[in-house]
Amino acid sequence: MxxxxxxxxxxxxxxxxxxxxxxxxxxxxxxxxxxxxxxxxxxxxxxxxxxxxxxxxxxxxxxxxxxxxxxxxxxxxxxxxxxxxxxxxxxxxxxxxxxxxxxxxxxxxxxxxxxxxxxxxxxxxxxxxxxxxxxxxxxxxxxxxxxxxxxxxxxxxxxxxxxxxxxxxxxxxxxxxxxxxxxxxxxxxxxxxxxxxxxxxxxxxxxxxxxxxxxxxVPADPSSAAFFVALASLATSGELTLTDVCLNPTRTGFFQALRRMGAEVDETREMSSGGEDIGSVRVGRAKLRGTRVTAEQVPAIIDELPLLACVAAGAGVELEIRGAAELRVKESDRISAVVQNLRAVGAEAE
Missing domain, CATH: 3.65.10.10 (Enolpyruvate transferase domain)
Incomplete structure (x- = not known):
């Protein structure tokens, strides 16, 4: 990719x-x-x-x-x-x-x-x-x-x-x-x-x-960018660059989690607007490993936690998430939805 x-x-x-x-x-x-x-x-x-x-x-x-x-x-x-x-x-x-x-x-x-x-x-x-x-x-x-x-x-x-x-x-x-x-x-x-x-x-x-x-x-949405970062991390080859991404540290928890899993995700800050750091994200193929997300890390990755669960399932590694009860009171119960769908495709989730 x-x-x-x-x-x-x-x-x-x-x-x-x-x-x-x-x-x-x-x-x-x-x-x-x-x-x-x-x-x-x-x-x-x-x-x-x-x-x-x-x-x-x-x-x-x-x-x-x-x-x-x-x-x-x-x-x-x-x-x-x-x-x-x-x-x-x-x-x-x-x-x-x-x-x-x-x-x-x-x-x-x-x-x-x-x-x-x-x-x-x-x-x-x-x-x-x-x-x-x-x-x-x-x-x-x-x-x-x-x-x-x-x-x-x-x-x-x-x-x-x-x-x-x-x-x-x-x-x-x-x-x-x-x-x-x-x-x-x-x-x-x-x-x-x-x-x-x-x-x-x-x-x-x-x-x-x-x-x-x-x-x-308005910078590019890191939550939207996360889907392409996930795909590139799971790809068999290639390198992907996403431009003009918001690099606010309270929004880049998904990138940090992927790096803990062994992914090659590099951020480069290039400008600022409205108080926000904006730059590019480069992603390369990597062999992923399991990780944990603690309650303290959840706020910076709250919207991307379902995606992170899918990445772990796709890579065949273990992921443990704690302190994410907020996901149950979104427009749907996102925890229940993710668990049910991952089980439907053969993953072990609870």
Whole structure:
């Protein structure tokens, strides 16, 4: 397997570039945004809140409304199947002086929202759930107060909801996690002039009254790149190069795991944009061996764990994963799905 490819733009960074450019004072430029259903859900929610989001293209420009400039929606905020849209925008809405009802498809409606409702309620917002702690969910925003919150786990969505609530309310917020989750929100905020400090698994955002507009090149998604890296690692010959990949250390856990398995995966940092390191990934054929993924390593590889299991099965080596319960509350129970499918093709999995 040989060649050079560039996979589509990163989903996490695409979500955040839309949200933060909408809260900026002035016009921001986004290049290479991912055109996918989840990102379209975020764009649709922002449009309903008064932001003029243009049709997706290679280059789009967004004129932000400022930190407290969003308007009360005339209808429910439809988040489709996007948990990121729901949780991050709930943090933004909680800091505005109006109420908004969040809805989604059947799958999203079953996903837990209490994890963001608890810290945002502590900050002063009010939440109403119509069925358990899923959607539909109504958020009543207010002038929020500062918070020092321990999430008890590692969730970039929970952390980002709190950070965005603090940003829009101009109050200091501090979030402590069990281990560092992906930090795209913090990096992008710093690139836009916000005082955000990371200290291990703790992050502190200090008040600001203005968010500077910015220009960003959305890098290629390392989660999408991972499939081609896996194929090249299992190939009988050749060398593959992936270009413009996001090399944020909180997202490259899959590459690190493959290297522990003996794979030849080399990263070369070439530029930065929006606070993110961007570069190329070169992959060559190698004989793989077994490995373990610990709970501390899970946040940096959470989306690629099912793929890593498939790679281990394909290579005929043992893989042990611990601390990945988060995969059971995605759009499906990913652990159950992977185990069932690997057993169906003859692999031993439990």
């Amino acid at each position: 040989s060649g050079t490819i560039r996979v589509p733009g990163d989903k996490s960074i695409s979500h955040r570039s839309l949200i933060l450019s909408s809260l900026a004072d002035g016009e921001s430029e986004i290049r290479g945004i991912l055109d996918a259903e989840d990102i379209r859900s975020t764009a649709a929610v922002l449009r309903e809140l008064g932001v003029q989001i243009p049709p997706f293209a290679q280059v789009i420009r967004i004129k932000g409304l400022g930190l407290r400039g969003l308007r009360q929606p005339r209808s429910a905020l439809d988040c489709g199947n996007s948990g990121t849209t729901t949780r991050l925008m709930a943090g933004v809405v909680a800091a505005h002086p109006f109420s908004a009802r969040f809805v989604g498809d059947a799958s999203l409606s079953r996903r837990p929202m209490k994890r963001i409702a608890e810290p945002l309620t502590y900050m002063g917002a009010q939440f109403e759930f119509e069925h358990g702690d899923g959607l539909p969910m109504t958020v009543h925003g207010v002038d929020l107060r500062s918070v020092d919150w321990n999430t008890g786990g590692s969730s970039a969505q929970v952390k980002s909801a709190i950070l965005l609530a603090g940003l829009a309310s101009a109050v200091e917020v501090r979030v402590t996690e069990k281990s560092l989750s992906r930090d795209h929100t913090e990096r992008m905020l710093r690139a836009m002039g916000v005082d955000v400090e990371n200290d291990g698994s703790q992050v502190c955002l200090r008040p600001t009254h203005r968010l500077h507009p910015f220009d960003i090149q």
